[in-house]
Amino acid sequence: MPILQLYGWNEHFMRHFETNTSQDLEAARVLSIQGFKHLLITETGNLDAQLAGALINSCEPEAYPKAGDWVLVKRYDEEGIIIGTLPRINELSRKAPGTQSTRQVLAANIDAAFIVQGLDQNYNAMRLQRYLQQVVQCNISPIVILNKADLVPDAERYRQAVQELGYNCPVVLTSALDEAQQKEWSSQYLVPRHTYILLGSSGVGKSTLLNNLLGYRLQEEGATSSANNKGKHTTTARHLVLLPNGSMIIDSPGMREFGVTEESEGKGIHHPLIDELAQQCRFGDCTHQHEPGCAVIAAVHHGTLPEPVYRSYLKLLREQYHFKTSEADRRRNEKQFSKIARQVGKHRKDSKY
Numbered sequence: 001m002p003i004l005q006l007y008g009w010n011e012h013f014m015r016h017f018e019t020n021t022s023q024d025l026e027a028a029r030v031l032s033i034q035g036f037k038h039l040l041i042t043e044t045g046n047l048d049a050q051l052a053g054a055l056i057n058s059c060e061p062e063a064y065p066k067a068g069d070w071v072l073v074k075r076y077d078e079e080g081i082i083i084g085t086l087p088r089i090n091e092l093s094r095k096a097p098g099t100q101s102t103r104q105v106l107a108a109n110i111d112a113a114f115i116v117q118g119l120d121q122n123y124n125a126m127r128l129q130r131y132l133q134q135v136v137q138c139n140i141s142p143i144v145i146l147n148k149a150d151l152v153p154d155a156e157r158y159r160q161a162v163q164e165l166g167y168n169c170p171v172v173l174t175s176a177l178d179e180a181q182q183k184e185w186s187s188q189y190l191v192p193r194h195t196y197i198l199l200g201s202s203g204v205g206k207s208t209l210l211n212n213l214l215g216y217r218l219q220e221e222g223a224t225s226s227a228n229n230k231g232k233h234t235t236t237a238r239h240l241v242l243l244p245n246g247s248m249i250i251d252s253p254g255m256r257e258f259g260v261t262e263e264s265e266g267k268g269i270h271h272p273l274i275d276e277l278a279q280q281c282r283f284g285d286c287t288h289q290h291e292p293g294c295a296v297i298a299a300v301h302h303g304t305l306p307e308p309v310y311r312s313y314l315k316l317l318r319e320q321y322h323f324k325t326s327e328a329d330r331r332r333n334e335k336q337f338s339k340i341a342r343q344v345g346k347h348r349k350d351s352k353y
Helices: 011-017 053-058 125-137 156-163 179-189 206-214 272-278 295-302 307-351
Strands: 025-034 037-042 045-051 070-076 079-085 091-095 103-108 112-118 141-147 171-173 195-199 239-242 248-251
Touching: 011 070, 025 045, 037 070, 037 079, 045 053, 045 070, 053 079, 091 125, 112 125, 112 206, 125 141, 125 156, 125 307, 141 156, 156 171, 179 206, 195 206, 206 248, 272 295, 272 307, 295 307
Parallel strands: 045 079, 112 141, 112 195, 141 171, 195 248
Antiparallel strands: 025 037, 025 070, 025 239, 037 045, 070 079, 091 103, 239 248
């Protein structure tokens, strides 16, 4: 099988590639990014490349190539120049860390996301719902991995707690140190020529899981502090690797912040349980917060909708609203700045100085 097909090349990318008229460009997939250097896989093997200046100046940073992207590259001796990016099937994003409401794209063209939480005091239902919500609204299928299940007396109750969140996704109880368990779940969920990403905080065991799936040590496994159970960052950049069974996985650094964005213009936060109940609300534009005849509020009162799920939903809704308003202000300011810059430039040209 041709190398590019092994790495997920399909009709979607072929169709867009064929619209390119230049015979000097070839298709490649981004495996990792270190500073300005992009490691690509091409039909003839690995290639180091950098972004063309025209590409840097013509698009927003969120549109720059990310791990998992398919790009157009032109070769110069032993290196390449990335000219453009083929349209993405999807992209995983989050609110960029910090106070500013900017969107950060983490990776692209992903079939499913493994959301990893450790059961050694790392499990956090609200954090998990945040991951699930953002992954789902990025049009990526979630799979929850509850690692270190051997460290708790009743691991099954954690699986039930995840299922009660209502996202109808697979939930795997495992220990990264148990080879038989690794083989069991990976054979079920890792499909050849499909792309996956590992998500989770530092110390949940992502690197251990990946090393065992690979059969060799790609990443050093960091220790977890006994004082606060927070892990060290052992992965410093996202990189895509080919697993022995022919599937691909993107490892990612541990993330302490995973803020929600707005991926579907104007559609807001969608939760499966709340969306189902919303059809019974008295008002079509019900916000599920204070309106009479709200089926969601009634379900919380009757105990059929878990209150933590509802509270988390409201919090994510507020975060998304804040992100939308801050993002709109930022774009207005940038537009105003661009207008002023053009006026200054015209004035300088007219005044010849």
